[in-house]
Amino acid sequence: MANEHNEQAQDIQQEQAEQQNEQTQADVEPANVSVEDLQEQIKKLEESLKLEKARTANAVYEAQKSVERIQRESEKHKDTVIEKFAKELLDSVDNLERAIQAGGNEESPVLEGVKLTLKSLLTTLEKFGVVEADTTRGFNADLHQAVGIDPTAKPNEIGNVLQKGYTLNGRLLRPAMVMVGQ
Known part of the structure; x- marks a missing residue:
């Protein structure tokens, strides 16, 4: 697409150069100007205007695409x-x-402070889209990593969570390490 726009820009530049040459030649010609000559000159100016409009539209299009790409x-x-x-x-x-x-x-002020700190940290993470991966609905290979077998768990059910998993805006950030029943 960029090559197409570059080719159009080159074509426009060539046509403008030709028009400037023709215009300078017309300026050198004698003052005897006929209506046909003026109509021809108007036609050339209209074509030049169309080319400039096309060039402007291409420049605006390229600028918009650049802005979109930079935003992405x-x-x-x-x-x-x-x-x-x-x-x-x-x-x-x-x-x-x-x-x-x-x-x-054992409840102590230090333990209470640690709990509050954890709660505050989890709340902040949730504000930015980080949430705990669900381990209550059974084993899901997209969210969980099975690291062992739990003999007390039902087949395809999570028996023990060794490390919690988290997602970020729906994408897996870290899988939960779990023990799964056979």
């Missing part, structure tokens, strides 16, 4: 950056969850 690339880059950042934050989520498990049933 910008969105893709933004998604990539958010994805990398979110993956790094998931390690902190895992560590906070481990700290809560290590605290056991």
Whole structure:
């Protein structure tokens, strides 16, 4: 498509150069101008106007396509950056969850602070489209990674979740590591 526009631009430039040559020759000719000559000159000027309009339309089209392409690339880059950042934050989520498990049933101000910190972090991640992958509806190879067999679980059901999985705006960010029944 870009080659087609470049060829059109070259054709337009050649025609303009020819028109300028003809116009300078017409300027050099004597002042005896007939109606036919004027009509011919009007016709050439109208053609020149059409060419300029086409050139302008092509330039506007190319500019719009460039803006659209830049916007697509910008969105893709933004998604990539958010994805990398979110993956790094998931390690902190895992560590906070481990700290809560290590605290056991004992309630302390420190444990309460860790729970609040985890809740705040998860809320922030959800604002940007990061949500926990569902493990309640059975094993799904698109969302879960089976790392072992759980003898107590029903076939194709998730028995134990070793590490939570997360999605970002519907796309898998990290699969859940699960034990599955046979």
